[in-house]
Amino acid sequence: MTALVKLTDVSKTYRLGDVRVRALGGIDLTIDKGDFIALAGPSGSGKTTLLNLIGCIDKPDSGRIVIDSVDVTAVPLHRLASLRRDTLGFIFQTFNLIPVLTAYENVEYPLLLSGVPRRERSERVHRWLAQVGLADQEKQRPDQLSGGQRQRVAIARAMVVNPKLVLADEPTANLDSDTAGHILDLLAELNTKTGVTFVFSTHDASVIERAERVVRLRDGHITNIEVTRERVA
């Protein structure tokens, strides 16, 4: 196995008014290429904070984070925009699509940031919209799509840049159980087909059981890492 992400003794504290709250303390974690990992734990356990640190949208107070052989710990966040753009993909609980853009344009947007030529953009966007089952909805704006469809657009947006790692924060929390199941099927299928690493946070047991590895968190510490099923070759 090759390590894609390596966290060493990572800690993070937040200030809430005059009180300092320790969100993460002394986290050591290695995520391999192709992993399909769930970060599990109750609210306030540090799942989202850990996801934010791996996603380079927040900085640890101490410790070291290496992503794809790049030590991101000392680099200011605004200088990591290209890493977030080209290496990472994000899927949010509330979908976070750009409301004024159509499904097609939402998926196209990261490619514009990367300077991908128009013809290639078109080919990739159409391919990924078809992959997530929204080939006929490309002209719809987010408010014209169902929750499940919006999350599919968000998945296509995350995948279209050919990322090495996709981070999903409670990706099924705002969906009904059937739709959530379909979304998880899709994520697992993409993991298998493309070899892209998936890390998602959840406290939903039905989601946890789909993961290959489950990292359990409590009060900012990893309490247990369990392998729930073997990776499909």
Place this chain on the structure above:
Amino acid sequence: MLIKIAFRNILRNRRRSAITLLVIVFGAVGLILFGGYKAHTFYSLRESTIRTRLGHLQIFAKGYSTSESQKPMAYALDDVASLRRQVERDPRVKMTAAEVTLMGLVSNGEKSETFIGTAVEPEKDRVMKSQRMLSGSELSNNEPDSAILGAGLAKSMHVKAGDYVTLMTTTVTGSLNAMDVRVAGIFTIGVKEFDDRAIKMPIAGAQMLLQTKKVEKLLVFLNNTDDTAAVRESLSRSLHGVEFKDWSELATFYHQVVALYNGIFGFLGLIVFAIVIFSVANTIMMSVFERTREIGTLMAIGTTRARLWRMFLAEGFSIGLIGCVLGLASGVALAILINHGNVMLPPPPGYTRGYPLEIMLSASVLVPAAVIAIVTATLSSIAPAFRASRLKIVDALGHI
């Protein structure tokens, strides 16, 4: 894509964008109307000052400018006919007119008043249309011992067209001389202070009164005011023993009006500028607040600070562009309406006649209005763009 996103975001909150656009449109319309009025006023005042009084250039005998106050006619032009021939050879010159100014007393036998006289060539004076005749007739070459009086002076002297008055002044040698002249007519130029003291007479009559054959100056009128500097340059190379003054050096009143209007309109412009800045900045700032989570998402998926800056500047620019187009259309339409409405303005201070309200629609009026609308709106988005680009991604994503 930036402009596309910008336009769609403008349409997102239509009511707020409409109010902002209305402010920009009002600003642009104000700039067009005020600017057009100012441009027309400057143009009219400049051309009337030149065509009815000063000429584009005035030619004097050398030394005149340093000694005119002591001895007006000591530095006069000897051979004005030859000078005129040389000047009129230039195709840019429309005509020349000789002139003498004199001061003295005018008497009707019972009462005397001081006068400021201008001796002119009658046929040229008629072309210049310097004055409006209230009664009687214009000056004539056939009657050198005649004069026309300003309305205020005529009233003060109790004279009417056809009466006789006596003019007294010092000759070029310093002795006193008097001459009876027939009052050919009564005129006004619209400035009360001038009408109260003004007399005009044929240059031949003035030369008799002053006992000289010379003229004080030769006024040069051009076809196009823009040629003034070039013609002056050209004439100063070919003519010797003379000196020049152009209309701008002589038009003190014109420059005072320009300075006053520029001050007033500059202040109004600043107010419009400030209103537009605050209005557009407020709209975009509200938009930043509402879109905080969206901005967090954009940054999370790799949008750089520079691109966020461009995104919000594009939004300001787009609002400015739409406002500019609507503002120009409304401003031009309103200006045409006003120009066809024959609206009369009251007389300016010191004048006795009102004048029509005219809005000049030229590139020098429309382009600054358009540029100010767009630039102001774009500048307004700097503060919101700065705020957006400095947001912490985690905080922005957690924003409700």
